[in-house]
Amino acid sequence: MKNYMWDKIKNNFHYFVNFYFIACCLACALVTLLPWWPSTIFLVIPKYILLFAPRRLLFLALLVLLFLWNNLSKIQKYSLPLLFFISIKYLDFGMNFNPNNIVEEHKIVKIITANIGEGGQVKKIKLLLKYYQPDILLLQDANSISLKKIDIDYMFFECVGELCILSKHPFERTNQLSRALVGGWGNFAVFYKLYLGENTLNIANVHLQSVHSLLVDIQKGSVNFSDIVQLEDNKRIETGILSSWIKYEPYSLIVGDFNMPIEENIYQENFSMINNALSDVGIGFNDTIRIDGLSLRIDHILFSNQFDLIDAQVIESLGGDHLPVMVSLIIK
Template sequence: MKKFDSILTFLAWSYLAVSITTLTFMYLAGDRWWPGTLLLYGPRWVLTLPLFPLLPLALWRRVRLLVPLLLAGTIVVGPFMGMQWAFSMPNNANGHVVRVLTCNIQTGNIDCKALSQLIREKNVDLVALQECPPSLQLDLPPGWQMIQTGILAILSRYSIQAHEPIMAPHPPHVWPRHSLLPCSVTTPEGEFIFGSMYLPSPRYGLQHILDRAIGINPRKADLLVAETENRQKVSELVRNSLKFRESPLIIAGDFNMPVESNIYQTYWSEFSNAFAEKSFGYGWTYRDYAYGIPINLRIDHVLTTNGAHPLQCFVEKYIGSDHRPVISDIYISRIK
């Protein structure tokens, strides 16, 4: 049994080392080097599986091994899987409060009745939609306005005026697609900027590199590398288009990247992220499968700056699309 105990000790401490190394690698290489991008968009929960045999074995043979195992479990279940721990509420939320909703509706593959009901029941003021078909019809209260450019749409119970949209390459589509639709929102208290965002996806590169025979084929990494480079350029383009806006700003939409992405950290981390700052949990907004293995990610975000501050944020249930609606209360402390 001494040999068994030695093996168990080795496995417990190795699991801690692997957890730390994997977390570090994801943050350093995610959307910077293709193996890190695979890890970033993969089924992260798989790293919890060693806990199931190791924890009971440690309780049976060596209780002190619970220390490295629990440390490893905290790392995996916490930061590696994207757990957010925020509970705080702003102390002086005495500005104008607006409730925004964002959802990628998967080219209209959504229950319009459920979305309309959600907007009504949750008293939403502004809606940002992505992959929105021109034929979309929602049952909203009288007086609501809608603007649409390409696959991006904004609906509002306030008066809105569209600004020049930003277009960028979205491979494998041949022609550039709309990446940002900004507009001015005029309320009785003043004006601010609201935008519907849709950034390019790494989906096709991720699908291309997967191989049913060997799992992952490094020789097919070229498309993922090219997509990552393009995604970085598009984020830079869109971010630069917002640099000189001084009005309170709310950007909501499908960023197609989690907050751990190096692209996100480079171009979007200076904004306040509503879920990251005001919510508890994982807040997964997107569901997919790879070889039948479920993958859950938080890639839809509500970002604020210039006197717009998140008050609370929550993710709703699926209503037909592969994305879940995200709702956030934003208060404007410096409205123009």
């Protein structure tokens, strides 16, 4: 009787291990396919859950399989390295090293972008400018900031709503796009021509559609599908406009808070063929937002092919929930 019970327990445990392994494989497959998920309304909720859930959970789930090593089949053991690779990729761990050599200083432009909402501090912005000396600082959620108090070296500055620019070089605003286009308020993009010596750069400072309200509704279990349709349409309109702009404007950059990771299908549809600084040379974990257990890269600097990339990194916090991104580019 004891042998029978023991055999039954072992068989049940074996079934559990197989089920758990299959569940881990399915989770890895889902996150791998995220960039190519079809645009179906019924997949939007699981898409955002996978995009904005704490990503370390998948890696921790795979660690459990190491404790079950002796109960895994040979094929399952051979599959584990691939599963761990997928989980680390899902964590957005970069291993891209800089291929470019330093060139003459006058050909380099340094840009910093930062969303300074939720606690950004003026004194930390001053220290950032003093230490890194960027040519251009682009801010989002900056409507409460008085740029005149930040740094006298940055003679050229402007705020259009919550989108602000500080520059060592003269610029002119060429356009601005209001969320009234998508039934909202405020601007989601402001465009500039910046005159850096003999070079003219085209820059879009952006703060794209947020998904925060949808994530809150998902947590409450009170999702309105008409709101989902509107949200997805808004994001496609905003990203579509910016994607078209950068493709036809030479020496152009899209900089700011995109509110979307690179794995999102809407990002892939519109920006996958455009250079992303942190994706190209970012090393290690390049999270740009850390809040409530969420660590994610949703702030980006995209640039056209008229630039070469020297360096890209996430730098220290300015006091808010976003981390600034700094990029150094060679003007060809």
